Amino acid sequence: MSDTSGATTFPPGAYAERIRKAQSHAAAAGLAGLLISPGPDLQYLAGSRMSSFERLTCLVIPADGDPAVVVPRLEVAALRGSPIDALGIELRPWVDGDDPYLLVRSALASEGRVAIADAMPALHAIPLARVTSERPLELATPVLRELRMIKDDAELAALRAAGAAIDRVHARMAEFVQAGRTEAQAAADITAAIIEEGHTEAAFVIVGSGPNGADPHHEVSDRLLSAGDVVVVDIGGPVAAGYYSDCTRTYALGEPDSTAAERIGILEAAQRAAVRAVRPGVTAGEIDAAARDHLRDHDLAEFFVHRTGHGIGLSVHEEPYIVSGSNQTLRAGMAFSVEPGVYLPGQWGARIEDIIVVTDHGAESLNNQPHELTVLS
Structure with missing residues (x-):
């Protein structure tokens, strides 16, 4: 297990403020404290990219008092120079043979309910429940999502950098998506380009050609790309600060079927309608409805089989979720995808996706490659 948090671009003061806010939110929720295991929440609160293994590492944030990190002694050196x-x-090291869960218990200053990060492995959650039996465990998600949903200026800068990097990959798509190549071959080159254009890794690469595009979560296969294919390319990954890109465009190899082109044009208009609806005070459900209603008006709603979007940040999928019926009110600083799709089983699929940031008066798109069906020769 190693901590690569030195790669983060945020100053220690930013993390101190986040921890302070987490304590305030925990106290307001009537919690005695938060237990944060390695994962996106620990990265957000303390800049640590440690991984979780069989030895417990846990940031303990009491609602009242100073935080502490329970950490295996062999990992202490990895924290030097970190936020x-x-x-x-305070570090509370332990060695094999000690009970680290009792150390966590002792770091909680007061009695009461305790909340754990949703990334906490059951390997650790169950022993923690044992030593805090008089303090029922619950998820910290309701507390932490209120912090993580609203991005600060530094986070938005990282998301903009990620969006620009993935746009540069989509701008090169003619290099990769060519008739006679397999989806897997195209995906291998796209993966390399994602890193070349500024990401630390390719988190996901979907190349769905022809009927494979009708599966929203198809990845890649050995299917040969052929003239006339409609091809969905959904790609993304983290930049150095740990914030993710996620952008989908739909391409055609040569001139597509006229009916497919017409329907993809309707999808483009649906995506545009949803983006135009984004502003503070609107609900996530209303954004979903803006896209879905447009497709319904053109008899395509039955082929839109997933939510319209998801929040993005240190996780590819996080709050807020842009889903039918959601009463989550949009606020300035929220960042999420707007990605309606149309999927005709056995024929083709299409999806158009941008990352959108809610501004004080409307919306900012972090992806700016052409949205219309792009014909690749």
């Missing part, structure tokens, strides 16, 4: 070190957070 945790810079913040002077």
